[in-house]
Amino acid sequence: MIVLFYLAAAIALISTIAVLFQRNIVHGLIYLILSLLSVAVVFYTFGAPFAAMLEAIVYAGAIMVLFLFVIMMLNLGLRSREQENSWLSNGIWIAPVIMSGILLIQLLNVIRGQSQDAVIVEVGVREVGLMLFGPYVLAVEIASILLLAGLIGAYHLAKK
């Protein structure tokens, strides 16, 4: 399981970097799906199979298909490749990489020193469901209203 965790983490990092360097938008999307699926494997190794299933179904399934539909609707065509090449000149990477690197170093500094091992006990659907419809039932209601608002907002915005 530990080997599985490190393998999935490596695949997640590599495919996320591949998303950043990708010129072709559909290829970038497929790398992103790979990254999300490997994060789902990381969830599974951390004893959260329910979260892993939801990651695969909702993120890698539903949300990414939504992206794919919109990319097909936009129908960017062949000229988008030259556009991307002209937008991503070499110098553009430097400042964002430095700033994000500083932020990452700060985050790692905060994380460092908490080196207890997490003994993995599977927290399955039963426990999550009991919590979700017990103490967190108000959050479920609010989330459903949020989804309704998102639905109405998307319908209104995409209307001609």
Added chain:
Amino acid sequence: MYSIPFEHGLILAASLFALGLIGVLTRRNVVFVLMSLEIMLNACGLAFVVVSARWQHADGQIMFLMILTLAAAEVAVGLGLIIQMFRRFKTVDLNVLSQMKG
């Protein structure tokens, strides 16, 4: 029964967050910017799940569910905005939105 150093899970989450931030800052294609935002949200959810595994609670997974809901709603509205932008400006370049006109 096995154990994973939970620091490494948090390091993975922080690295994914920083990579998503690089994507948001460098890209000019608005679809790629939205994808990088998804990477960042996913990294936050990963941190929640890792921490909930550390204390063997279900609370972190419930927060992950909330982040999932938020991401779905955000992507629906964001893609609607992208469609509207493409209709008006015929491009996915973010820089055209810097003018306050029409």
